[in-house]
Amino acid sequence: MAFISCEQFLEEEVLDQITVDYIYSSPAGLEVGVNALYNQMRYYNCPSGDNSALWSNVFFMAATDLGLHRTWNTPYGTNHTPTAYTGEKWVQGYRIIDRCSAIITSARTIDMDVTAKNKLVAQARVIRGELYLDLKQMYGAILIDTIPTTPDNINDPVEYIVAKDEDVFQLINSDLDFAVQHLDFKVSPGRYGQGVARHLRGKSALWQKDWTEAAAQFDAVITEGTHGIVSLSEVFGQNVNHKEALLVYQKDQLLGNTDNLAGGGGSWLGAVFNQRLYELQSGEIVPDVAYGGQALGWFFPNNYLKSLYDKTNDLRFKIYYFSDNYLDYKVNKVGHPRFGESISKPEDNYRRFHWSLKKYFDTEKLPLTNDSWKDYIYYRLAETYLLGSEAHHNLGNDPKALEYLNKVRRRGYTGSATSTVTTFDITSWTLNTYLDESARELAFENNRWFLLKRLGLLVERQGLYYRTSPSGTIAGETALPMKSFMVNMPIPQSQIDLMGNPEGFNVGY
Incomplete structure (x- = not known):
């Protein structure tokens, strides 16, 4: 599965003092192995540059009912095949799972302080549990393999069969429960703590319709005190290592500027969802960090998402997005006769002007590059509140469900983390009010696709609201109906071939 041969194991060239034997046989080596998992997970969820x-x-961030596609591969279109799009998640996911299992297995024979060992193993197990939950959500039909690859077993025959749902969730729950038991709530930035472990355990419970377990896990994160809602301006501010963050991928160009080094490579996420004002035919704009600098304009928020906001009162419309009014953008080309005035009305070209996402805006990004080394907030407490609201509603406890829902909503309307203003509160919990508030708060944060799939609404809502415009114009904007089998992503054909084309995988493709 990982394209590794026995010869590669035997011919491994030792470039430094960190050998495989050292990692899997000593306390210090075990810590090195766990640290390496963080590097792999950062690449898995926050890679640098332009690649698969x-x-x-x-x-998964954009191909939902909230997205508008402009260029390259069209999600759900004719190119949506087993060789396209999300295959990287399958390959990378199982590769990291294999290394997690190696750490978990080898730790059993390492003589060291039990508490310290359990904390290291808990980090490997929360990552393995997270990845199996990811793969289950993405692909539906997946494999279970907790035996690490070694030179001794690399050529052993393997039977590739679709794992039963109950077996998959039993493994996920076991890993996450161990992590909850052994991780602290307060951890260093970028580390897995008990908060994110419980958050993931709650998500797993929701997939199993275990509302009691889900509510208990989300409640624990909310009430313990380590994590808390911050002011609206802080959520995606320049420093995202704040109380609301459950997990943040750390980036630092000074510590190395590639994915293999401690600092990580430059992320393009901020550029993906932003317009290119500097390409306007009027010639009034030059690349400016204030407007996002160099950008790509591949995907944008769509008009359906815009319609969900109270533009006048909901501050998220102003803070989470660049303005949709061209008059708010000022001519910045020095020497231009209209310097400092509002730009001219843009032509109909989405790449040059469109309502854009500001969540990944980086005030320190250079204007002539797509690269950003701003830390990437991946899980946050606002989602915990919203998922907790769903869990409590399903338990029949709508007062608590509304309390959690309105906690997030009040912050959106007042900007304050502690607001008690009830003017804009939702007074009746329905699936639509829940989904709408979730969209307003969490759009383009890698959760909407999974939420809609879990609720059985992905095909319907994507068909209703997702838009594509390969021409990049208003006239070219069309719907793109999703076929029912596409709720499960295609496993790469190369992987299917390696497995011997077993039954039950890639059904419909």
Whole structure:
């Protein structure tokens, strides 16, 4: 599965003092192995540059009822095949799972302080549990394999069969429960703590319709005190290592500027969802960090998402997005006769002007590059509140469900983390009020696709609201109906071939 041969194991060239034997046989080596998992997970969810890893992540962020596609591969279209889009998640996911299992297995024979060992193993297990939950959500039919690959077993015969749902969730729950038991709530930025472990355990419970377990896990994160809602301006501010963050991928160009180094490579996420004002035919704009600098304009928020906001009162419309009014953009080309005035009305070209996402805006990004080394907030407490609201509603506890829902909503309307203003509160919990508030708060944060799939609404809502415009114009904007089998992503054909084309995988493709 990982394209590794026994010869590669035997011919491994040792470039430094960190050998495989050292990692899997000593306390210090075990810590090195766990640290390496963080590097792999950062690449898995926050890769640098333009590659299939980026496309895989962008797909799940944008190919929902809230997205508008402009260019390259059209999600759900004729190119949606087993060789396209999200295959990187399958390959990378199982590769990291294999290394997690190696750490978990080898730790059993390492003589060291039990508490310290359990914390290291808990980090490997929360990552493995997270990845299996990811793969289950993405692909539906997946494999279970907790035996790490070694030189001794690399050529052993393997039977590739679709794992039963109950077996998959039993493994996920076991890994996450262990992590909850052994991780602290307060951890260093970028580390897995008990908060994110419980958040993931709650998500797993929702997939199993275990509302009691889900509510208990989300309640624990909310009430413990380590994590809390921050002011609206802080959520996606320049420093996202704040109380609301459950997990943040750390980036630092000074510590190395590639994915293999501690600092990580430059992320393109901020550029993906932003317009290119500097390409306007009027020639009034030059690349400016204030407007996002160099950009790509591949995907944008759509008009359906815009319609969900109270533009006048909901501050998220102003803070989470660049303005949709061209008069708010000022001519910045020095020497232009209209310098400092509002730009001219843009032509109908989405790449040059469209309502754009500001969540990944980086005030320190240079104007002539897509690269950003801003830390990437991946899980946050606002989602915990919203998922907790769903869990409590399903338990028949609508007062608590509304309390959690309105906690997030009040912050959106007042900007304050502690607001008690009830003017804009939702007074009746329905699926639509829940989905609408979730969209307003969490759009383009890698959760909408999975939420709609879990609720059985992905095909319907994507068909109703998702839009594509390959021409990049208003006239070219059309719907793109999704076929029912596409709720499960295609496993790469290369992987299917390696497995011997077993039954039950890639059904419909």
